[in-house]
Amino acid sequence: NAGVMQNPRHLVRRRGQEARLRCSPMKGHSHVYWYRQLPEEGLKFMVYLQKENIIDESGMPKERFSAEFPKEGPSILRIQQVVRGDSAAYFCASSPQGTGANVLTFGAGSRLTVL
């Protein structure tokens, strides 16, 4: 049973380009969460999705950032027109349900570097 799979592990983009980060949840998990970790900081919640639905995107910047979790395929976090401040590690997590009792399983993260 593979864990949460994220790719790419490392991504380098120039300012103004687009970044796409992918996340395949654990088998049997239908809830996906994206977190961002800036250098020397803890993880910050960005967005919570179920299949074909965005449940809560309150932690995501209003512009340039979007997320989806289609019926088929991985969840995608998309950052358009990247800036240097977007450089961070982006973690995806999944759980079988969305309530507090369930432990989130994290992927290994995708490290985005913006030149």
Add this chain to the structure above:
Amino acid sequence: AQTVTQSQPEMSVQEAETVTLSCTYDTSESDYYLFWYKQPPSRQMILVIRQEAYKQQNATENRFSVNFQKAAKSFSLKISDSQLGDAAMYFCAYRSNDYKLSFGAGTTVTVRA
């Protein structure tokens, strides 16, 4: 958003000794969950231990145990018989009955051989 505070940016421990990491949090809720995650240099987030607030008994996982003081809103992690593989960043996290995890800023643990 809930506030989780880890007041120790770095801790160092001798191999085989014990180290305690502190964590405090701010909440007005009575029902919630607390976690300690370990992040080694690989950056993978690994669950170390979790505690349900309604349980008075402190959680234990092998060499890892917590001291949960609900009234004081304190949730410290004790690592006993420290091993070189314990070297990592440790994050305390809080989750209420919704889905959001709030993390502290982390404590870097160094293990001296």
